[in-house]
Amino acid sequence: MDNDHIKLLQKLVSFNTITPSCIDAVRFCEELLKKWGFTTRIHQSGNVPNLMAYLNRGSKTLCVAGHLDVVDPGDGWTYNPFELVEHDGKLYGRGTNDMKGGLSSAIIAIRDFIKQPSDLSIMILLTGDEEVMTDNGMKSLMNYVTQYHNDFIIGVIPESCSPKNSGEYIKIGCRGSMNINLTSVGHQGHVACTKNNHLHKFVDTVNNLVNFHIDDGNSEFEPSTLQLTSIDVGNSVRNIVPNKITAEFNIRFNNVRSPNWIKQAICNLIPNTITANIETLSEPFIGCSGEWQRKTQTIVETSLNKTVNVGTAGGNSDAQTLHKYMNVVEIGSPLSQAHTANEFITRSDMDKLRKLYYDIFIGISILIKDRNYC
């Protein structure tokens, strides 16, 4: 195996692509894919650059989708986050794990795949805002793309999503997400003469929420979870009871309860002295089921020569949008490294993923030859 996937990763990491500053990386990928015969278009939506690259080889299209943007490196780095550094088999840099590593392996696997005879067309979709997920990324790109293409059979996202080992998990969906904001406004006063401290009642309510059991999950999804993410009073003075306190929560919910059921249950726990704002950010979904799920699992297990799990654990991604247009699976590096300081992917995982993606593309290509199947 050549080192081209590592070289591509090195190049992609060198672009500082904190959302949505991806135009240089998008242009680089565009030039690369043009050389391989792809028809390309940069789809700029608002301040987000996205790339569509299409290689026409037949009436069925395989979609490979990913994001070029990364989160801010933050503090605590030993290395320059925007320069790929290898140490002890680990390749360090912002985005190496989420998801420039998987993407580089997938793009080079595509290059190798298109050298083989196949009547599978390929659509590569790269977005610039997945970490923030405005409407200007995958949503806007798919609105554009589907004006011309609606023959997608399956989408593969080489996203950082594996609970353990690279490639050994097929993510087929995701729980939904809901934000809750609570605000209590009471009386500001001296701590020595306050009788009914509204903060106390507020903390009781916070407790009731974090102890609220939503469901036990099901065969497709883990149990729904509610997490407290912030409590703020903005008070630096020790002898004042402040007049305002807020708390923020996030719920990751499955399809056992409806968003409305959850909202109502939450509201029942909140006294009317506290204001609640509840916003559903995304709904739970299953992006790949039935025959395609089983076939994909077989291809992956044959390639790796071991059994792999299929599930919906982990965070949201562009699959949230893509699944509305096609079957979609996410397969990639371990999620535990995503967004960390000194983020890395191992060289051996890069090699492993490159081979796996190649085998997946070949496997899907063989499947669609059987016209009865499609």
Ligand SMILES: [Zn+2]
């Ligand atoms: Zn990602």
